[in-house]
Amino acid sequence: MSAAAAAVAATGPTAQTVIVEGVPVHCTLAGSDPNGSDPVVLLPGVGGTTASDFEFLLPLLARTRRVLAVDLFYGAAEATGLDGLLDQLAGVLRQVLPGRTVILVGFSVGATVAAAFTARNPTAPNPTAPNPTAPNPTAPNHSVASLVLVTPVPRASNRHRMLAALRSDISVNHPEALRSLDLFSAYSSTFLQLNSPEPFLPGANTVAQLHLFATCDLTAVLPQITVPTLVVGCTKDDLAGVEAARLLFASLPDARYTEIDSGHAVFVERPAEILAIIREFVSHPVSHPAGSMLEAARP
Amino acid sequence: MIGLQPVEVDTIIVGSGMGGLGMGIRLARETERSFLILERAHDVGGTWRDNTYPGVACDIPSHLYSFSYRTKSDWGQFYADGAQIHRYLQDAARQEGLLPHLRFGTDVRQMRWQPDVARWQLDTTTGSYRCRVLIIAAGRLSEPRIPEIPGLTGFAGPVFHSSAWDHSVELAGQRVGVVGTGASAIQIAPNIARVAESVVLFQRTAAYVVPRADRTYSDAEMRLLAQVPGEIERLRSQLFWEAEAGFAKRVGLPAAVAEFRDVALGHLASQVSDPELRARLTPSYEIGCKRVVLSDEFYPALSTGAVALEPSALDSLHSHRATAASGAEYELDVLVLATGFHTTQPPFATRVFGREGIALSDRWSRGMVAHASTTVAGFPNLFVIDGPNASLGHNSAVHMIETQIGFILGALDHLELVNADVLEVGREAEDAWMSEIDRRSASTVWLTGGCSSWYVDDRSDRLTLLWPDFAFAFRDEVGTFDPRGYRVSRAPVAVAH
Numbered sequence: 001m002s003a004a005a006a007a008v009a010a011t012g013p014t015a016q017t018v019i020v021e022g023v024p025v026h027c028t029l030a031g032s033d034p035n036g037s038d039p040v041v042l043l044p045g046v047g048g049t050t051a052s053d054f055e056f057l058l059p060l061l062a063r064t065r066r067v068l069a070v071d072l073f074y075g076a077a078e079a080t081g082l083d084g085l086l087d088q089l090a091g092v093l094r095q096v097l098p099g100r101t102v103i104l105v106g107f108s109v110g111a112t113v114a115a116a117f118t119a120r121n122p123t124a125p126n127p128t129a130p131n132p133t134a135p136n137p138t139a140p141n142h143s144v145a146s147l148v149l150v151t152p153v154p155r156a157s158n159r160h161r162m163l164a165a166l167r168s169d170i171s172v173n174h175p176e177a178l179r180s181l182d183l184f185s186a187y188s189s190t191f192l193q194l195n196s197p198e199p200f201l202p203g204a205n206t207v208a209q210l211h212l213f214a215t216c217d218l219t220a221v222l223p224q225i226t227v228p229t230l231v232v233g234c235t236k237d238d239l240a241g242v243e244a245a246r247l248l249f250a251s252l253p254d255a256r257y258t259e260i261d262s263g264h265a266v267f268v269e270r271p272a273e274i275l276a277i278i279r280e281f282v283s284h285p286v287s288h289p290a291g292s293m294l295e296a297a298r299p
Numbered sequence: 300m301i302g303l304q305p306v307e308v309d310t311i312i313v314g315s316g317m318g319g320l321g322m323g324i325r326l327a328r329e330t331e332r333s334f335l336i337l338e339r340a341h342d343v344g345g346t347w348r349d350n351t352y353p354g355v356a357c358d359i360p361s362h363l364y365s366f367s368y369r370t371k372s373d374w375g376q377f378y379a380d381g382a383q384i385h386r387y388l389q390d391a392a393r394q395e396g397l398l399p400h401l402r403f404g405t406d407v408r409q410m411r412w413q414p415d416v417a418r419w420q421l422d423t424t425t426g427s428y429r430c431r432v433l434i435i436a437a438g439r440l441s442e443p444r445i446p447e448i449p450g451l452t453g454f455a456g457p458v459f460h461s462s463a464w465d466h467s468v469e470l471a472g473q474r475v476g477v478v479g480t481g482a483s484a485i486q487i488a489p490n491i492a493r494v495a496e497s498v499v500l501f502q503r504t505a506a507y508v509v510p511r512a513d514r515t516y517s518d519a520e521m522r523l524l525a526q527v528p529g530e531i532e533r534l535r536s537q538l539f540w541e542a543e544a545g546f547a548k549r550v551g552l553p554a555a556v557a558e559f560r561d562v563a564l565g566h567l568a569s570q571v572s573d574p575e576l577r578a579r580l581t582p583s584y585e586i587g588c589k590r591v592v593l594s595d596e597f598y599p600a601l602s603t604g605a606v607a608l609e610p611s612a613l614d615s616l617h618s619h620r621a622t623a624a625s626g627a628e629y630e631l632d633v634l635v636l637a638t639g640f641h642t643t644q645p646p647f648a649t650r651v652f653g654r655e656g657i658a659l660s661d662r663w664s665r666g667m668v669a670h671a672s673t674t675v676a677g678f679p680n681l682f683v684i685d686g687p688n689a690s691l692g693h694n695s696a697v698h699m700i701e702t703q704i705g706f707i708l709g710a711l712d713h714l715e716l717v718n719a720d721v722l723e724v725g726r727e728a729e730d731a732w733m734s735e736i737d738r739r740s741a742s743t744v745w746l747t748g749g750c751s752s753w754y755v756d757d758r759s760d761r762l763t764l765l766w767p768d769f770a771f772a773f774r775d776e777v778g779t780f781d782p783r784g785y786r787v788s789r790a791p792v793a794v795a796h
Contacts, residue, residue: 059552272543276771298367299539299698
């Protein structure tokens with residue numbers, strides 16, 4: 001079955017590997033879109049994978065629409081940088097969701113990629129353009145309908161570089177301490193007081209993701225992001241920093257903003273709350289005008 | 300007291316439990332409407348007034364099981380007991396000034412829509428009432444279900460339902476039978492075993508039991524919640540979203556279901572060492588299909604023999620002798636029926652008559668239906684709180700009730716805005732809503748888990764009690780009144796307000 005045929009038939013989560021320019025990219029497709037609603041594309045965060053970050057979100061969001069979660073191969077993009085990752089994503093979308101306008105949801109460094117991709121694909125594709133699915137990996141032929149940036153890293157700061165350097169140093173000299181550092185920096189104090197989360201498994205992409213975390217700077221391209229956007233900040237995030245999310249919200253022309261009482265690992269700490277926020281926004285992206293602060297739910 | 304002229308008010312609420320009081324508080328605080336709350340008993344509190352059995356307690360955290368607009372910093376326990384919740388509701392009624400609106404001892408015998416004047420006419424045990432808007436908050440767990448057991452009326456000792464506990468019956472030295480393994484039975488059995496000579500539990504279907512891990516709040520914690528601004532809201536938010544994540548267990552997310560099942564079966568294994576008893580207590584259906592109960596006392600009471608398990612239903616009674624379906628016989632002095640409630644066929648529906656005199660129970664002959672879980676086609680200006688598809692298996696009922704209250708206030712505002720008297724949902728909108736409910740229900744454990752439960756209407760096999768989605772989705776979809784699908788009109792004749 002071709003990837004495109006799989007895309008039509010898929011309802012339960014289906015894992016697949018897409019080859020883009022010789023690079024294998026793992027992704028998972030779930031849900032259906034009987035009403036032709038735009039599929040949601042999920043990009044995991046630093047040190048994470050679609051399996052670890054979206055174990056809850058993917059199947060439950062897929063109850064309401066089609067969802068594609070993509071594990072970009074960060075290592076392959078070391079030479080080409082962020083542009084290489086954007087090409088990978090374009091290649092995956094072209095194969096799995098050909099011709100579809102998508103809603104991008106990026107978490108942490110996944111938000112960096114999602115924002116950069118949206119800036120590079122600023123307008124809707126011209127439906128009369130010849131052969132819109134031509135296999136040109138750099139053609140900006142995938143349009144983004146709306147964008148969700150969850151505890152994003154738009155621009156590396158001194159603090160991000162310090163953390164990356166600390167982590168790198170510890171990984172060489174005190175590898176066992178690395179597990180504690182990762183837990184310590186990913187979760188909020190509230191969460192760690194009540195829970196004993198499992199250590200993170202070292203991922204194939206972690207080092208390359210941290211490189212992006214410590215070097216990225218999207219400042220120049222932010223004005224090109226004109227689609228309806230939701231920025232989600234996490235008030236207890238010591239990794240990305242909630243200030244970065246607030247500033248990003250203020251930098252984008254068509255953004256709304258909300259905050260969750262959580263550390264960086266919001267998909268573990270508050271899985272249902274982030275699902276609720278994403279589910280509502282992807283269904284009604286402009287129900288709140290640009291510049292709105294969305295009040296947190298008061299259950 | 301019973302006059303010829305009906306008492307005229309704008310709005311009548313039937314029932315003074317969590318739903319009726321919650322509605323009344325917001326009407327009193329935010330509107331100028333005249334309203335009454337009719338209550339058949341002589342106190343407020345609904346299910347928490349009626350259920351006074353030994354060990355009665357809530358299985359939703361106390362800070363969530365309270366109104367968002369009446370938080371309480373000094374809940375003493377993580378899970379409040381029934382008496383504490385009853386007191387909370389009594390305090391709410393008194394402090395919010397609802398007592399003048401309450402009419403106790405008023406059992407509503409009939410509620411009939413009068414199209415010529417666009418009013419609801421209510422006949423009650425204390426006289427007639429007439430109102431423009433009727434809000435039924437008669438509860439979901441309020442009408443005891445009494446099983447048809449041959450010989451029940453001839454049983455030679457006291458018999459009572461768990462929600463009508465007879466405190467005059469001294470259980471010390473008595474041989475007590477408890478029928479059922481629902482949430483009430485599991486709280487009752489270990490508690491009465493402390494005084495009774497013997498307790499036998501008649502189990503038709505085993506329940507999944509998970510650890511309760513109740514704890515007291517320290518004085519410092521209570522002061523923290525009282526004194527630091529925003530702290531109680533943060534706690535409520537944390538508890539709510541934690542409970543919300545539990546919905547994943549109800550929609551067949553394999554990892555979540557397996558983890559939940561492991562917790563329950565692990566609890567059983569750690570508390571019951573006898574493999575035969577453990578086997579009899581192991582459910583044969585998927586976890587979550589029936590209500591999952593929380594207890595740290597139930598299994599130990601069975602394991603130590605304080606409560607004897609009869610792994611079959613109570614089949615018949617003769618004088619003091621109870622015979623189980625298995626053929627086993629027990630001599631009993633007292634019988635407790637912890638057999639649940641009429642849920643899918645609420646008795647109030649037989650007393651409500653809408654357009655063309657149609658009874659709500661006839662409209663619901665294949666199961667309860669409503670648009671936005673609150674309004675029913677053919678029943679103008681009627682709102683039902685805690686009716687069709689408005690309950691939860693994973694989070695707080697109060698969240699659902701508050702959502703419906705917000706919807707009703709929005710609907711009343713809408714009527715005022717468009718200068719109309721009558722609001723009625725169209726059948727098409729209701730049908731579309733119900734199709735969507737059915738679609739979402741299809742993949743849930745309540746319809747796929749291989750059990751029968753009080754969530755499902757056995758006349759149609761439809762899930763009619765529970766909302767088949769997250770609680771936040773109910774707030775997103777029902778929390779704000781949407782006039783699409785509704786017809787509004789003026790009253791046919793001018794009626795003096």
